[in-house]
Amino acid sequence: MSTLTFPPSLPPPAEDSERLHIAIQGWGTDEGLIISVLAHRPSRHRREIRRTYGEIYGDDLLKSLDKELTRHFERAVMLWMLEPAERDAMLANEAAMKWNPSNRVLIEIAVARTADELFATRRWYQTRFKRSLEEDVSAHTHGDFRKLLVPLVSSYRYEGAEVNMALAKSEAKILHQKIKDNDCSHEEVIRILTTRSKAQLSATFTDYKNEFGNPINKDLKSDPKDEFLSALRAIIRCIAHPERYFEKVIRLAMNRVGTDEEALTRIITTRTEVDMRLIKELYYKRNNVPLDRAIQKDTRRDYKDFLLALIGHGDA
Amino acid sequence: MSTLTFPPSLPPPAEDSERLHIAIQGWGTDEGLIISVLAHRPSRHRREIRRTYGEIYGDDLLKSLDKELTRHFERAVMLWMLEPAERDAMLANEAAMKWNPSNRVLIEIAVARTADELFATRRWYQTRFKRSLEEDVSAHTHGDFRKLLVPLVSSYRYEGAEVNMALAKSEAKILHQKIKDNDCSHEEVIRILTTRSKAQLSATFTDYKNEFGNPINKDLKSDPKDEFLSALRAIIRCIAHPERYFEKVIRLAMNRVGTDEEALTRIITTRTEVDMRLIKELYYKRNNVPLDRAIQKDTRRDYKDFLLALIGHGDA
Known part of the structure; x- marks a missing residue:
């Protein structure tokens, strides 16, 4: 139920790296070219591009993109380029470090993923931050929320269908x-x-x-x-109903004065390759407006083009 | 720091299986033969023997041993034959289901193992019991102990050496x-x-x-x-100081009226291939009696012979 579209035969990572190098190099940055490549490659291929780019140009592609891009577009591309568990580890760390009671990111990562995905995130978290996820969550939350969130992020739920x-x-x-x-x-x-x-x-x-x-x-x-x-x-x-949860986060991110780009970017980059098709359908049913139309109204320029490319603009 | 001794060139698993089959078959059981094989094979080789035995004789070796052996010797052989994570999952399940405040097994499994070992145990637990370890622990403990044990068995501690x-x-x-x-x-x-x-x-x-x-x-x-x-x-x-913890459990298991065979068996089967040499040294320092002498005094027959074989009788 992914909305990602990509060519039936993917270009070799070296070719994609060259295109990206051209887009990044020189005076201006060619955002359109970056979008046309990265918004149409599946996760494993993006990882290969990152690896190949490093080998050919001796630079970390993410760092190069980070230098050239700005604001919401930059953050969306960065999150999109990380592997799912690495991305969740980054998001969880941000959420734990500047935690506040209205932040739902830890819940999302702990509950709307499979048990093995959450565990992979806990591993990445340690590699990256030299501490455990539950350690940071328990050190930065308190009261009832701590009682709730620490077991939540430490859980490894059984996934069998048996019911008592x-x-x-x-x-x-x-x-x-x-x-x-x-x-x-x-x-x-x-x-x-x-x-x-x-x-x-x-x-x-x-x-x-x-x-x-x-x-x-x-x-x-x-x-x-x-x-x-x-x-x-x-x-x-x-x-x-995880898809209803995600639909609601997107809806609330746009139904307000000033879009909540952080939430919008997070949901789109984390769900595009999972269940974005279902989320789009629900969004349309609930709001009587296709999601791409709503995004077109609420966002601008490269950021808008990138999100629309990810959610499969036009095929809603 | 294992105390396990085994031949420099290990017999093929099919040969060991045949020996075990002879020992199990017929009227009496040849416990000495069983000990001479199983108490001198490393973990991976024991797993191979179990697999090969099943292929040749169409029976689960563990079930066949279970039928023939009795009491403390039976339990020791059973625990010894399980893979470490499977064994810990079984022990943790027993401890959770008949939990009482003086039971230290959950603490041992949650703390005196590496983070990855504990996680492997949580996986085995689900495969075997169709529930999660933390689910059973939290359903069968209460009060302060629940507050302590649930995060303990759910932990995935960072293992780097960095200290703040x-x-x-x-x-x-x-x-x-x-x-x-x-x-x-x-x-x-x-x-x-x-x-x-x-x-x-x-x-x-x-x-x-x-x-x-x-x-x-x-x-x-x-x-x-x-x-x-x-x-x-x-x-x-x-x-x-995990080795001091284990030494103390062994000491208390024997320094009492009536040996605590359950604790003795658990520590010896779980530590033989890890740090039993160190535990033996500590035991001797603390008690002025070599561990094998103490075991000889406190246990009997096949059970005694098996434990002594595991801890490397005579080389204390």
Whole structure:
């Protein structure tokens, strides 16, 4: 469900490197040429280009691009060029170091990835930052958020499809009781959400709705301004319907005064090769505007062209 | 620093399988033959024997041994025949399912292994039990122990040698304050012990002693009967001096009325190929009796012969 388009037979990495070298070299930078190459190459090929470029020109392609590009376009190209686990490690580090309660990046990386992807990110994190991810998260968060986020980023969830229905029933009941008691940071709530498999939790959420009438996320909205409740809702959405979570982040990034380019860039660079097609469909259903039209309205110049190329402009 | 001895040129696995088949077959079981083969083969070769035996005789070697052997000898052979991560997954599961505050197995597996070893165990755990390790630990422990054990078994510690001395100083101070306040299950104590790298923690413990006079484990002994304090001391010992931790477990397993065979078997089967030579040296220094002499006195028959073969009887 990727939106990435690329030529049926990919040019050799050396040829792509040469094109990029031409685009970067000399007085002006040819952003259009950079986009026409990098926005149409799959992840493994981009890695090969980076390696080959280094061999031919003796420069790190990312550093060269970093020097030539600016602002939102620069950040989008940088994130796009990193391997998924490396990119998540960078994003997680930024999020941990300047953490605030409304930041959802750690939740996204801990929950809307597979167990092995999260683990690969933890490895990259150590290689890059010489500390563990959970170490930084626990040193820079506090209170209820720390109690929630540390087990979340340390989790290695079971991914089998087995479901224990009796357990789903009993844990739905625990969740309902704690929500009713206004005690949503209770350690049982955190234990259930951070350790159970996604299949098990989906069964628990279904039982919750059948047994108690409302979807759990509706009951978790008693105070829409409470950031902890909002974090719990994000976790539940990332478990049960990750594509709806991503659609919502994109929607909120544009439905405001001044676009939230950081969120927009993050979702598009991390989801293009995963489920962007589904996110686009949901976006259209929810907003009655195709995503590419919304992006065209909210962004400008090279940044706009790059995002549109990634989400497959025109084929919405 | 392994105590395992084996022939300079190992017999082909098919030959070993045949020997074992003869030892298992027929009326009596030839325990001596089983010991002479299995107690003198390195881990990778044991795995090959298990695979080859299955191919030749159509039976799982472990199941066949399980049927023929009994009690402590049986358990020792079973644990010895499992791969390290599989063995740790089995031990961790037993410990989680019948958990009690004096059980140190989860601490041992979470702390006295490398980060990658612990992660391999978490993988095996899922393959075998269809749940995650942290899921079972958090469902079967409670209170302060849960707060401590869940992050401990979920950790993936950084293993570089870098140390931040200012951080060591400030965290030694936090630990000292919490111990003084009799507040050792405070979340800061748990954060420090479960997330920092072993190199960083060793620096913290050294600074603690320099700054406040006592080794931290001495200050953590205010109430020798308090199981939580005892668990913290075990963690600290496993971080700073794992071989001293193991020596102590063996010592306590024998210095009592009735040997604790479960602990003795566990330490010998898990450490023989790692650091048993060092543990034996420490044991001798601490007790003025060679470990093999102590084992000879405390155990019997095949079980005794097997343990002595593993720890390198006679070469203490």
